[in-house]
Amino acid sequence: MLDNEHTINELNDLILVMMDGEEGFYKSAEITTDPKIKSFLYHRSEETTDNILELQSLVKDLGGAPAAATSIGGYLYQKWIDLKIVILSNDRRAILEELFKEGERAESAYLDAIEKDLSPQAVLIVLRHLSHIDNNQKQIRELMNALDKDL
Numbered sequence: 001m002l003d004n005e006h007t008i009n010e011l012n013d014l015i016l017v018m019m020d021g022e023e024g025f026y027k028s029a030e031i032t033t034d035p036k037i038k039s040f041l042y043h044r045s046e047e048t049t050d051n052i053l054e055l056q057s058l059v060k061d062l063g064g065a066p067a068a069a070t071s072i073g074g075y076l077y078q079k080w081i082d083l084k085i086v087i088l089s090n091d092r093r094a095i096l097e098e099l100f101k102e103g104e105r106a107e108s109a110y111l112d113a114i115e116k117d118l119s120p121q122a123v124l125i126v127l128r129h130l131s132h133i134d135n136n137q138k139q140i141r142e143l144m145n146a147l148d149k150d151l
Helices: 004-031 033-060 072-088 092-112 120-150
Strands: none
Touching: 004 033, 004 092, 004 120, 033 092, 033 120, 092 120
């Protein structure tokens, strides 16, 4: 029998990672003036929020209490992003590069979670979210490549 506590802990770790990412997408959308990038980032923020809600719902279904606040590391990361944004004065490429790094962090967390002994329902959700993260990374790469061509 699978250990629900173990699955709940893993899912809560992913919730924290996703909360950090959602905040990064949202804050970046708020400061960029490029309409295409702004639209992309708002959409990614909303999708990430949906993923968080899905993970939180599963944690509740498994009898746990879902994580409800970003991690300390995520908080510090967001403060670092805020500082970089001020310094770089809305440098679209720099913003996308930072979001790509955050995507790599999320992808790593999800790949680690897949290696754990999760409930079948959790595995399906984690795999679907991993696909969303991969799609985000591809789209961020495409946006960076388009910016490079404009230079």
